[in-house]
Amino acid sequence: MATTRTAHTVWEGELLTGSGTVTFDSSGIGSQPVSWPSRAEQANGKTSPEELIAAAHSSCFSMALSHGLTGAGTPPTRLETKADVTFQPGEGITGIHLWVRGEVPGLDEEGFAAAAEDAKKNCPVSQALTGTTITLSAELA
DSSP: OOOOOOEEEEEESOTTTOEEEEEETTTOOEEEEEEHHHHHSOOTTOBOHHHHHHHHHHHHHHHHHHHHHHHTTOOOSEEEEEEEEEEETTTEEEEEEEEEEEEOTTOOHHHHHHHHHHHHHHSHHHHHTTTSOEEEEEEEO
């Protein structure tokens, strides 16, 4: 069964001086302010498209890695994933770096790194972002 998730943004004003609010419609978790300075300079309590992509990518990757490890007979106890999405004004998103640390009983570093590479390649968010360079660091706790 296919699912569709929805968010919407209301923007007011010009790019550099305006601001907006992104609302998470499907989950109902609320709204967050967005602005150009929060995207291109300091966050200052506001989110950005890149932070939202980082949240989506880190959670999707974690799910894909958990699924792959479980399918291989080595279910994880814990996975901690961080996604750094780099934005360069005038160029756009220039790269994403995933970092994962896992507690996986019965698995060595080489096996964990291979499973993480597979998850990076096959998670749906990674696949949607194929136009961007995605790098990975993986280590066992």
